[in-house]
Every structure is written in structure tokens, then in C-alpha cells.
Amino acid sequence: MKATQVLTRSLWLSALVGAAVAADSPAPQTAVNLLPIAPSQYEGRPPVSPSTINAGRAIYDTSCIMCHGAHGKGDGPVAFFLARDYAPRPRDFTSGTFKFRSTASGELPTDEDLFRTVTRGIPGWMPRFGGLSTAERWETVYYVKTFFQGFGDAKPEPVEVKGNPLPMTAASVHHGYEVFQQMRCWECHGGGGEGDGPKAPTLRDDWGFPIPPANLTRPSSFKNGHQPDDIYRMIVSGLNGTPMPSYGDLFQGHEQDAWDLVNYILSLDAEGRWD
């Protein structure tokens, strides 16, 4: 046997063994904070009671008060330094305006939405508090809700997610691009999705602070998460208090178009997550 044949066969054998080992290895389980929260964390929540609300208050006073303030107005001592005269400021819980929801535009968030934000945090701005126990996070949610009386009898419901995530095919991405153009997303997010559209410099949130549109090429900076479900939710429900509107009505009956748009946004990723 020639030396080159030996070498070639050895390489093939190595590759086969390697592939077999790789196939046998369990998929890596990472602790990336933006992965969807396990359904189990929504379960077993403690009851709403004065004691659990008080427990939430203790956590709030330790962890949240510095940004959100003693009265939940988003005016804690650290709030100013986060962005000075730009958005985002910490949420003013007393206003009843919440950006990160699964509910329709203008609605209050569900408890699960608040729980998800506490758990995941907001990339770049709010630390994740997934290190708190499940019960502690629920207790924090209960206390946060006391800042806005509108939560009292409200029973916010998540928008219905219609359709399913699509395989990221060239056709889907291309159609998503067409939707991106039709919806004029580029006006804010820019033609390349880098957040530099012609309207970007003029955008302000409901409190008058300049607010930059998301840079769609940097999914890790998506404040509401960068999983397909997260992006879909953002498109159909919008971000209350910001110039990002809800497109839920426009996609009614064309839900798969929204999923194509999700694929197009994911295809812009310059961070390599979806290569």
C-alpha cells in the first residue's frame, strides 16, 4: 500500500471516528441567558398574598430600587447614568407602559412577561436576575405590579401566535426581505438593518428621549430577545412607549409573512449565530 493511500485512509478513518463521536455526543447545553425560559419556571408560582408581596418588596429594595426608584417611577439614583438624556431609562412602573410584552399593543404585560424580563434582564441595560429563585422572581413581579393600579383587575392575554417558524431557506429570506421593504422597516432600521435609517435620528420615546432603532445585525442587543419567537412577538405586538409600532393587524391572515420577516432579520445577523 502506498504511503499516500495509508495517509488518505487514515484521514478518512479519523474523520469517520470523529463524526461518530460527534454524533454520539450530546448537544451542548449552554446557559445563555436569552434562551426561552423553561415552562417549569412558570409553574409552581407562589400565591399572591401580602406576605409574598412583602417578600417581593424586600428583593426590590435590594436589587431594583437603585434604577427603578423607591416608588417605581424609574428614577433611582443609577437611572440617570444609564443613558443620561437618551433612552432607555429604567421603566416607570407607575405609567403602566411596558415595552416587553406578549400582549397586544397598548395592553399591560402578562405576569409571565414580567417574569421573563426579571429572569432574562435586558441585554445591555438590565442585568438578568435568573439567579433569584423562581419564587423570588414571582414575588418581585407581584410587588412591581403594585406600582400600577391598572393591574388590579386586568387580565392581559398574550397575542395569538399564528403560523410557525419557517426553515431558513433562501426563498423565505427573500420573501422576508420583500416584506421588510413593503413594511418600510428600513425607514428606521436602515436598508442593511444597522439601525441607521433616515428616520433614526428623529425618533423619540414617549418620554421625549432620543431612542435609536435596533441594529438588526446585532441580535445580542435585541432587548426583547433574539429567538424567532421573540422577534415575532416584537413585530406583532410592538414596543409600547417607543416608536416601534405593532404590525399585528397588517399581518392578520398573512402570519407566514411575519415568519419570513423573522427569517430575514435573522439572516442579517453579523454575529454568526445563524450562519
Next chain:
Amino acid sequence: MKHDRASTKLSAPLLTLILALTWFLPSSSAWAIPAFARRYQVVCNVCHSREPRLNPFGIRFMENGYKMPAVVEDGKQAKYLFGGPLNGATLDRVSEYLAFRVAEDASQASLASSDVNSNKVQTDFPSEIDFWAAGPLNGNVSVWTEFVYDGAEGAFGVERAKLYLTNLLAKSVGYQTLNIAFGNFDASWDYPYLTERNDFHLQDPLSSAAHMVGMTHGPATVDSDEFEVDPLDAFGFNGHAQHNIQVYGRPNGGHFAYMVGITQDDSADDDPLRVWPLYVMAKYDLYSSPFDYLSLGVFYNHLPSIARPTLNLDTGPVFAGAPVDWNRYGASFRWWHKAFDIFGAVTFDSTGSPDFTGTPGAGTSWDTSGMGASLDVTYLLTEKWLLAARFDYVSPGGLSLLPPALQGTAPAINQTAQFAGVYAQYYMNPNIRIWMEGNVNLAGVEFMPDALGSGVNPARDQRHVVGVGFELIF
């Protein structure tokens, strides 16, 4: 040539003074650690008003062993979990534990004396390189390890090493109620009381001054200088990295904080060589008004047998009294409103009275108390510019007047001094900053009695210090 001898004799304290006033940037400060920002994926301002100054959230984060406040278990956040129980592995995200910093500075100090080092520009490149490995390991255990290359000394070594045991007995006494830290670090690190030396490097040691002169800190006395414990020295609670054990916490994570600790220090006696000064701190944080943070605190530091009253006359005799205890207590505030961050502190020192009966020092006048105060105003002008001004007042105790025959008409030895400083910092981005500062001694020049060598009073010799520098931290 008496003047020459005097100059030589005073060179040690003068050099100490120069180093104290010009080494504002190096190892005495705690710095922003981008590793934490990487781990938690947040901007630096979550924990810093501007780096390296901690904001109230950052202080809580540090107290909790570099975990989010109220979070007990967070070590797992920086780990990858691979595989199953038989072949699995847990790997740390190393970049979320490691950070480094490179700093360069140049300064020029003007002295009233004729010291050969006066008016020279001092610079080293790099002035300092820091490496950190820090963060929560698991559950209740966190570490901070800091390695420093000192450009001036050309040496590399462990600067600080601190082990945190946090949230002990949390189920019984409440979280963050009981924490223990031990290792080699600055006692005042977590709580910048009496000084922000560790939080803001401008005029580093001034407000942490040991407000006494004529004391020897350490066992040896014969060859020591009469001002070995300089009025601007930092030691005890405000000392640099020392062996420490401290218990601290916030009952149930609330607004009241306490700290009790002991730190190892040199004794003024030969035996034992070490003493364990005690320090106690309590403070209360208020967040009642929009964008406001007010922290009020009190502090007590007891240093047993830490210093020896010393009289080292230029004419020859050296006398050292018996070691005395040293007590320091004070109060401070920090008020924060939007872009303003104002810090003020007042400290009082008291020591035992020396007994010079039957010695050449008989008749020496000695003040057993001293005091100092600091006011520091910082204003964050824009996202990139920080401006600050500072005023320090030092009224040292200790050796005041020699016996009349030796004192002559010279002014009191423990002269008061006032320092004013301005500071500007420009952040090219969160990782790179450029700073510049100027400090002026507002007090007039005073000379020492002839019997002590006729040199310039150590608290008044420094005329001004100016400096510039930059740092990169990643």
C-alpha cells in the same frame, strides 16, 4: 552645611510625600472590571457612574461577591455545561472572569524645599499593568485576585487577593445579612469611608491621612525619621493592601449596612511585631427622592500599640516613647443627584500621651488629637467628560512644640494644611480614558525648628502637583 544635612535628612519624608501625591493612579484604586460586564451583558454604567467609581448598584454588586444584589447562587451563570453525568464537563467562560488594564501617567511635583527631585517630571511606561481574576465561583464563594506589574519598581506581584463567603446562614438570618471576607486587601475597599481613595484616585492619600506627626509606625526607632508617620500617610483602616478579616452585611439586604473587621498591621513594639487593629463601620442608605442617593455613615478604628511617639533631634539624641494606642473615628456622607456626586468626610484621631520625663524631650508639647476633613464634588458633564474638584483639610496632632530651648521661634511642627484639586477625565470609550489633574497646597511654606533640621514642614512642602495619564481596560 547644616542645610545640606537637613535636606538629606528630610529626603525620606519628602520622597514619601512626592510618592503619596503623585502615585495617585497606581495600585491604590479599585477599577472597573469589564469581565463583569461581559458576564452579565450590561453596560458599565449599571455599576459605575463613570469608571472606576461605583454607583450604589455597583456597591451592592461588590458586597454580594460580584453577583447581582439579592442573588445567592450565580456562579453557574459563567459556565458552560457539556454532556451528561458520565462524560460531562463544566467549563468556565474564562473571559467572564479575567480582565486587564494598562495605565500610563506622567506627573510633575513642585516642592518648596531644594530637594533634588523637585520639579522633575516622573513617568514610567507602563506605569502599571493589572490582571484580574474575579467573580463568583459557586454559591456562596467569590474571589478577587489582582496581579500588578509596577512600572516604577519593575516588579510583578499579587496586589490583592480576597475571598468572599457571602449570604451565610441566609435561611436563618436573611440574605446578605452575614458575609465574611478575608485575604489581603484594603479594609476600606468595600466602603469608601473617610476617603474615596479607593474609589477615585485624585489626591489619593490626602483625606485618609493619619493626622499625626512625630510618630513611628513599626518596631524600629533608632534609625527612623522623626516624621515616619507622615501627616499624609495612609494606614490602619485606610491602609493599602493588608491582611484582613471582616464580617459585613445588610440585614435582609436592606438599607442599613455594617462592617466589623480586624486588619494585621505592624506594631510599634518589637514584640509582638504584629497587631490586629479593629475597625467598625455602620451606614444607612436613603433613596427617597427622585434620582437621589444619600448615604450617611460613621466609623471607628482602634489601633493598639500602633505608634511610638518619637523625637529624633538633628543634634543627635533619639528618643522614642512607649507605644501608644491610636483611635480614629469619623463620619461621612455621600449625596448623589443626577450628574452630581458629592462626598464629604470628617475624621478625628487621638493617641495616648507620650512621657518624655527625664529625657531630652522633656518639655515637648504634644497634641494627642488631630483631625481632617474632605469634600469632593464630581460632575458628569457629558457621557464622555467628568469634572471634579476637591478640598482637603488636615490638622495633624502629634509633635507640636519642642522644648523652648530647641523650638526657638519656629512655628508649631504639626502645621495645618489645605489642599485643593481639580480633575478632568475624558472617556474615548468605556475602555479608554484620559485624565488630567492639578493639586495645589494652599498653605504657606513653613520651616522646621533648627533642632529638627530646618527642613520644610512635610505637610507644607508640596507646592503643587500636576499630572496626566491614560488607561486602557478590557
